[in-house]
Amino acid sequence: MTVATVTTDINIGPFKIPANGQNMIMISYAQKNNLAVELAIPEPMRSNALATIQWLHKERKLTRVILSSIHQLPIKKKEFEELIQNMEDVEFHFALENLKGKGKNFLIETSKEAKIFMNASNIESKEKNYLDLYKITQKL
């Protein structure tokens, strides 16, 4: 029964969260949900394959994995399929979204939602003041 937290690259979908921040998010989530974290797994920078947790799962039999966000799931189809195949029996927790679940369908649905958000357009807030933001809503 091993509960692990996982830190990844600082760039997580639309977010930029340093590993220290990721740890704070996951530990806070674990405390709120009475989960005792036994293992902290760092995935390598510039990779979102979540390969390290899959290798460790073979040795340590992870039961629960806590990630900061659903945007940390692998994007490449092959890598995502490998994750499902190797970790279908593991309960995944996504702290920022307050989501948890297990199995192929849960991971597929979660990944779908992440993709919908990744495909949504964004307003670059640094370039706009409040009145600019109002004006763009008036362009019907």
Place this chain on the structure above:
Amino acid sequence: MDIKKELTQGKGYAVIEIEDTHLLNELKNSIIEKINISNNFENDINFVRKKVAKMSKAEVNQCMIDLSKFNNLSEMIVNSCPKLVESLCGKELFIQRRATIVMNVPGEGQAKQWPHYELMSGISPYSYIIWAPLHDLEENSGVYYFDQKRSLEIMKKEQEIGIVNGPTILNMMSNQKPKKLNFGQAVVFNPFLLHGNIVFNSEYARIACTTRFQSSNKPLLQKNTDYLKFYSLN
């Protein structure tokens, strides 16, 4: 009244009648159950309000945090006004992942919400907000709204001096007149409206629920999956 026009080009807010009051009742009862301070035989919002009114600020805060685990509240709010929501945003939505249940305790010195724009939080300018009390409101216990024209004038003045929610706005807390709503009514408003609440006197707390939603075809601002989830109206 064309509500979309009223919200975008008119006053910026509108009082609406909830379309599915049965669902609103279900929502209210779920909240009573989750607050878990009502006796089994006292499934009554006023019983809960009276208890909440006597809680400390920390207890009220903890209660609100506990209620944030209510993870289908946003869907329930949106589904209680499906025609309205669809007319504003279509069927494919981004809705607040964890809707808020707001408890306001009566009396001087109690936490109160100073005037603010929802936009300040980083929600998309294309968002709308629904705010619904879970009981008839008593005098002054609701929310006041500055109409869009006035809100934008204040926003412009603040922008000219490079501030947001500065002293001018903070000093506007007094002498406001909150909207008096009944259970089954709600206010829907855009994120550019200044709004807030004032001190009120009663033996009951005020309990309301609120959620934000936008079309998933409209752009996001600073909120993403941390705050929103994808939802399709039936």
